[in-house]
Amino acid sequence: MTEALDPGARRAILEAVDALRDDAVETLARLVRHPSTLGNEAGALEEMAGLYASLGLTPRRVPTVPEELAAHPGFSPPLISYAGRDNVVALHRPKTRSGRSLALQGHVDVVPEGAADMWATPPYAPEIRNGRVYGRGAGDMKAGIVSYCMAFKAMRLAGLQPAAEVQLQSVIEEECSGNGALACMLALPRTDAVIIPEPGPGMDALYTAEVGVVWAWVTVSGRPAHVRDMQAGVNAIEAASIIAAAFKDYEREMNRAERIHPAFRGLNHPVNVNLGTIEGGEWNSSVATRCRIGMRVGVMMGYTARQTRADIEALVAKATQHERLRGAQVKLEFKGFMADPCVFDTDAAIVQLARRSYAETTGGALRDYPATGLTDGRFFTLYQDTPVACFGPDAVDIHGIDENVGLDSMHGITRTIALTMAEWCGVERI
Ligand SMILES: [Zn+2]
Known part of the structure; x- marks a missing residue:
C-alpha cells in the first residue's frame, strides 16, 4: 500500500499540468490533423x-x-x-516499485467525418472557438489521449x-471491433487498474455501464428486369428495405x-438499431439487382452478442419469406463488432x-453515465477482471457534424488523471 501523496508533490x-496547458492544446491539434x-x-x-x-x-x-x-470470446470478425x-504502446518501469500498476488506454481511430461540407470548418483542420476544439476525433477520443499523456x-x-x-496504450478499431x-491487453501484463478517458456526453462523465453491439450486413440479390416489366423482377433495394424494417x-x-x-433504467431507448x-x-430505370445494407444492433445487459446474432439470423430468415422477396437471394454476414455489454464496478478503488481526484481538482462531481454506445473498457472488465475507470471530458456531437471538446474540461480531466495516477501508483524522484 502506498502512503498518501505529500502536499508538496501534489x-x-x-502546477506542472497547468504549465503544460498550451502544450496539451497543440498536441491535440496535431493528433486531430491525422x-x-x-x-x-x-x-x-x-x-x-x-x-x-517525448515522455522518455x-x-x-x-x-x-x-x-x-x-x-477469444471478445474477438470480433x-x-x-x-x-x-500496429497498435503503439509504451511501458514505464519504476526504479523501486511501491505502488499499484496502471494502464492508460485510448483509441486513435475516428469514425468517418460524414458530409464534410456540413462542417463549419474542415473536420481535420482543428479550430478553437469559444474555448472548444472542433474536429473529427477531438472529443472521441484524442482529447482523452492527450490528457493521459500530459x-x-x-x-x-x-x-x-x-x-x-x-x-x-494507443489502439485501433475501438469504433468497429x-x-x-x-491484442494489446493480451500482449501486456495485467495491471491493477485501467483508466480510459472516453468523453462524456456534453459533460464530464464516468461510464457506469455500456451496451454491447453487433454489426450485421445483409446483401440482397434480386431478379433484374426492365422497369416496364417490373412485376417480373425482384427489386433488391425494395427487398432490402423490407429486411431493414x-x-x-x-x-x-x-x-x-x-x-x-x-x-x-431511466434512459430513453437504450437499445439502438x-x-x-x-x-x-x-x-434509375432498371430494377435494382443488388443492395447491401450495414446495421449496428445494440445489445442490452443481460443479453449477449451471441444471442443477438442468433436473433438476427432468425429475423432475416423470417423476413426473407416475405412475398416480395420471392426469388431474391439474401446473404447475411457478421463483420465488425461482436461485443458484449458490461457494467463497470463503480465501487472499485x-x-x-x-471521483475523489476529480472533485479535488475541479470542485465538481463526475456525472454517472450509462452509455448506449461502447468502449474498450469491456475487455478489461469482462475478460480480465481488472477494474476500469472510464471517464473523460465534455464532448459534443461525437460521430456527428462539428464534433468538439471543451478545453477547460479537458484540462480538468488531465489534472484528475495526474492526481489519480500519483495516488494510485505512488511517486518517486526521477
Ligand atoms: Zn471513443
Missing part, C-alpha cells in the same frame, strides 16, 4: 509513438493478429487487413515518476421496459479515487 504535479479513420490510422499511430518517446519512454508496436485472437496498422508528462516535469508500472484493444421491429421489441437492465450504410442499384 502541488508540484498540478484523419485516422478505419485503415488510415498509421499517421496518428506514428504521432503517438513520437509522443511516447520507448514506444513498441503491438500487431493485431486475427488468428491469435479468433478463439475483422473488416479489413491489419497490415501497417498527466504523465506533468509528473516528470515536477521531477517525479510513478512508483509502479504504467502502461500507455475492439480488436486492437484486445424487420430490424426496426426488433429494436422496438428489445426496448420494452421489462428487458432493460437496472443499470440502464442503426441502419448505417446502404449501397445498391445500377440505374480506482473509480472512487478518480
Whole structure:
C-alpha cells in the first residue's frame, strides 16, 4: 500500500499540468490533423509513438493478429487487413516499485467525418472557438489521449515518476471491433487498474455501464428486369428495405421496459438499431439487382452478442419469406463488432479515487453515465477482471457534424488523471 501523496508533490504535479496547458492544446491539434479513420490510422499511430518517446519512454508496436485472437470470446470478425496498422504502446518501469500498476488506454481511430461540407470548418483542420476544439476525433477520443499523456508528462516535469508500472496504450478499431484493444491487453501484463478517458456526453462523465453491439450486413440479390416489366423482377433495394424494417421491429421489441437492465433504467431507448450504410442499384430505370445494407444492433445487459446474432439470423430468415422477396437471394454476414455489454464496478478503488481526484481538482462531481454506445473498457472488465475507470471530458456531437471538446474540461480531466495516477501508483524522484 502506498502512503498518501505529500502536499508538496501534489502541488508540484498540478502546477506542472497547468504549465503544460498550451502544450496539451497543440498536441491535440496535431493528433486531430491525422484523419485516422478505419485503415488510415498509421499517421496518428506514428504521432503517438513520437509522443511516447517525448515522455522518455520507448514506444513498441503491438500487431493485431486475427488468428491469435479468433478463439477469444471478445474477438470480433475483422473488416479489413491489419497490415501497417500496429497498435503503439509504451511501458514505464519504476526504479523501486511501491505502488499499484496502471494502464492508460485510448483509441486513435475516428469514425468517418460524414458530409464534410456540413462542417463549419474542415473536420481535420482543428479550430478553437469559444474555448472548444472542433474536429473529427477531438472529443472521441484524442482529447482523452492527450490528457493521459500530459498527466504523465506533468509528473516528470515536477521531477517525479510513478512508483509502479504504467502502461500507455494507443489502439485501433475501438469504433468497429475492439480488436486492437484486445491484442494489446493480451500482449501486456495485467495491471491493477485501467483508466480510459472516453468523453462524456456534453459533460464530464464516468461510464457506469455500456451496451454491447453487433454489426450485421445483409446483401440482397434480386431478379433484374426492365422497369416496364417490373412485376417480373425482384427489386433488391425494395427487398432490402423490407429486411431493414424487420430490424426496426426488433429494436422496438428489445426496448420494452421489462428487458432493460437496472443499470440502464431511466434512459430513453437504450437499445439502438442503426441502419448505417446502404449501397445498391445500377440505374434509375432498371430494377435494382443488388443492395447491401450495414446495421449496428445494440445489445442490452443481460443479453449477449451471441444471442443477438442468433436473433438476427432468425429475423432475416423470417423476413426473407416475405412475398416480395420471392426469388431474391439474401446473404447475411457478421463483420465488425461482436461485443458484449458490461457494467463497470463503480465501487472499485480506482473509480472512487478518480471521483475523489476529480472533485479535488475541479470542485465538481463526475456525472454517472450509462452509455448506449461502447468502449474498450469491456475487455478489461469482462475478460480480465481488472477494474476500469472510464471517464473523460465534455464532448459534443461525437460521430456527428462539428464534433468538439471543451478545453477547460479537458484540462480538468488531465489534472484528475495526474492526481489519480500519483495516488494510485505512488511517486518517486526521477
Ligand atoms: Zn471513443
